Amino acid sequence: xxxxxxxxxxxxxxxxxxxxxxxxxxxxxxxxxxxxxxxxxxxxxxxxxxxxxxxxxxxxxxxxxxxxxxxxxxxxxxxxxxxxxxxxxxxxxxxxxxxxxxxxxxxxxxxxxxxxxxxxxxxxxxxxxxxxxxxxxxxxxxxxxxxxxxxxxxxxxxxxxxxxxxxxxxxxxxxxxxxxxxxxxxxxxxxxxxxxxxxxxxxxxxxxxxxxxxxxxxxxxxxxxxxxxxxxxxxxxxxxxxxxxxxxxxxxxxxxxxxxxxxxxxxxxxxxxxxxxxxxxxxxxxxxxxxxxxxxxxxxxxxxxxxxxxxxxxxxxxxxxxxxxxxxxxxxxxxxxxxxxxxxxxxxxxxxxxxxxxxxxxxxxxxxxxxxxxxxxxxxxxxxxxxxxxxxxxxxxxxxxxxxxxxxxxxxxxxxxxxxxxxxxxxxxxxxxxxxxxxxxxxxxxxxxxxxxxxxxxxxxxxxxxxxxxxxxxxxxxxxxxxxxxxxxxxxxxxxxxxxxxxxxxxxxxxxxxxxxxxxxxxxxxxxxxxxxxxxxxxxxxxxxxxxxxxxxxxxxxxxxxxxxxxxxxxxxxxxxxx
Numbered sequence: 001x002x003x004x005x006x007x008x009x010x011x012x013x014x015x016x017x018x019x020x021x022x023x024x025x026x027x028x029x030x031x032x033x034x035x036x037x038x039x040x041x042x043x044x045x046x047x048x049x050x051x052x053x054x055x056x057x058x059x060x061x062x063x064x065x066x067x068x069x070x071x072x073x074x075x076x077x078x079x080x081x082x083x084x085x086x087x088x089x090x091x092x093x094x095x096x097x098x099x100x101x102x103x104x105x106x107x108x109x110x111x112x113x114x115x116x117x118x119x120x121x122x123x124x125x126x127x128x129x130x131x132x133x134x135x136x137x138x139x140x141x142x143x144x145x146x147x148x149x150x151x152x153x154x155x156x157x158x159x160x161x162x163x164x165x166x167x168x169x170x171x172x173x174x175x176x177x178x179x180x181x182x183x184x185x186x187x188x189x190x191x192x193x194x195x196x197x198x199x200x201x202x203x204x205x206x207x208x209x210x211x212x213x214x215x216x217x218x219x220x221x222x223x224x225x226x227x228x229x230x231x232x233x234x235x236x237x238x239x240x241x242x243x244x245x246x247x248x249x250x251x252x253x254x255x256x257x258x259x260x261x262x263x264x265x266x267x268x269x270x271x272x273x274x275x276x277x278x279x280x281x282x283x284x285x286x287x288x289x290x291x292x293x294x295x296x297x298x299x300x301x302x303x304x305x306x307x308x309x310x311x312x313x314x315x316x317x318x319x320x321x322x323x324x325x326x327x328x329x330x331x332x333x334x335x336x337x338x339x340x341x342x343x344x345x346x347x348x349x350x351x352x353x354x355x356x357x358x359x360x361x362x363x364x365x366x367x368x369x370x371x372x373x374x375x376x377x378x379x380x381x382x383x384x385x386x387x388x389x390x391x392x393x394x395x396x397x398x399x400x401x402x403x404x405x406x407x408x409x410x411x412x413x414x415x416x417x418x419x420x421x422x423x424x425x426x427x428x429x430x431x432x433x434x435x436x437x438x439x440x441x442x443x444x445x446x447x448x449x450x451x452x453x454x455x456x457x458x459x460x461x462x463x464x465x466x467x468x469x470x471x472x473x474x475x476x477x478x479x480x481x482x483x484x485x486x487x488x489x490x491x492x493x494x495x496x497x498x499x500x501x502x503x504x505x506x507x508x509x510x511x512x513x514x515x516x517x518x519x520x521x522x523x524x525x526x527x528x529x530x531x532x533x534x535x536x537x538x539x540x541x542x543x544x545x546x547x548x549x550x551x552x553x554x555x556x557x558x559x560x561x562x563x564x565x566x567x568x569x570x571x572x573x574x575x576x577x578x579x
Contacts, residue, residue, distance in 0.1 A: 115305020
């Protein structure tokens with residue numbers, strides 16, 4: 001379904017009202033400010049470190065039909081892309097407009113609706129305005145990662161899962177609050193289907209506060225300007241975003257562009273790589289991304305549904321290529337079409353395992369970008385390290401015996417571009433502005449010590465412009481615990497473009513007491529006190545012929561420790577002693 005098919009029933013879409021340019025900008029800024037206010041308050045009030053430190057959430061304001069009006073300035077792009085709208089549209093289908101009331105709060109994590117792992121729970125409230133305060137005009141949506149929703153393992157995310165029922169409890173569009181009153185049965189279901197009820201209850205309250213603040217602010221905005229005028233402003237904002245995106249698409253030569261990469265495996269069958277074959281068709285001011293030949297749905301948990309998989313990667317890649325500096329809204333994506341048959345890894349069936357749905361997404365986005373390298377070399381980059389997350393520790397705290405889990409996601413090198421070296425270490429192209437949890441916070445909260453956290457020399461791909469560096473992070477385990485690893489693309493290194501070299505791939509090394517070191521990519525295993533876990537993340541791919549790199553840049557890299565003398569001499573024929 002295209003976004004411009006979703007506007008039925010909303011007043012003001014036919015242009016009966018117009019808004020002057022100054023008022024339009026005030027309204028545009030007001031929507032974003034509201035979303036950002038919710039973002040800030042969520043980080044200040046949440047209980048889980050995944051939210052208040054890491055920022056594993058997103059905030060959006062949608063119109064009455066479930067179309068994206070604006071998003072918070074930060075937030076996870078893979079939540080914003082289509083997931084928020086999918087959640088709201090499911091609610092409209094189930095309840096109808098007449099079944100949604102002021103102060104209702106709805107939650108959903110339904111895999112077939114959102115197409116993501118069950119930890120990602122969308123919470124939303126309808127906004128009413130108008131002369132009598134009874135006209136449904138918008139929705140405020142806050143999606144956040146709940147730290148545990150049941151299932152076979154701590155965190156609910158298991159590499160061994162083969163269907164969604166092993167991954168936790170599902171809520172298919174149910175009311176958490178009805179006309180402002182708690183639905184106690186739902187609260188009890190949540191409390192007794194998580195291993196961390198205190199954390200989850202606190203995060204729910206933070207999401208709830210965000211919805212309440214957002215509804216107040218958005219309703220006040222509609223009351224100030226009027227429903228018709230504000231809807232007209234939204235239409236204008238969408239039209240402007242649509243026009244800007246189409247103008248950018250028109251700068252790409254018409255044609256069909258193809259690229260291929262692959263994932264290591266599905267986590268269950270460790271011998272079969274998964275092909276990522278993508279075609280991008282540019283025709284005038286429209287772009288179509290064809291996923292027809294991507295890997296089929298797999299037995300392991302790397303699947304996603306259409307909203308959380310296909311639409312997500314298509315929209316994130318599209319925005320990167322044609323509208324990187326434009327605020328995202330529904331209009332941004334009207335020029336984007338998608339071909340995605342059912343039963344693919346990005347369009348899996350309702351009961352497919354999706355616990356690690358996010359692992360393929362960075363590679364798919366990189367591959368879309370790779371396809372267009374011949375057409376727009378000045379707007380593409382080498383591949384980045386591409387591993388969504390790396391480690392999860394869980395066990396019992398020695399002081400209290402309480403269960404804990406500690407998450408540390410991936411950050412590595414990004415690809416070089418046509419006029420500069422690759423940045424990093426950063427998180428993946430799916431993470432937005434999620435943050436690195438400070439070492440001091442991790443060490444104070446969990447039985448680990450971080451002995452090294454440093455750049456990984458020689459990890460960036462060579463080129464006229466060098467790929468960004470990965471990192472090395474070394475953990476000493478202080479108490480017996482279990483470590484879950486989730487590295488991807490160990491066999492498909494971050495590729496360079498237009499002659500650039502590949503970056504190094506990622507890996508995890510576990511050294512349990514009394515045992516030899518072992519490379520572990522996707523697994524769950526115990527590590528006793530005194531063991532070590534070493535993470536080495538990949539670097540970004542290079543851009544252009546390494547022979548064209550300036551000698552000054554090479555010498556600076558040697559002196560900064562970005563590349564070794566040996567690598568500089570072998571790859572570039574340059575040492576720090578060169579004149």
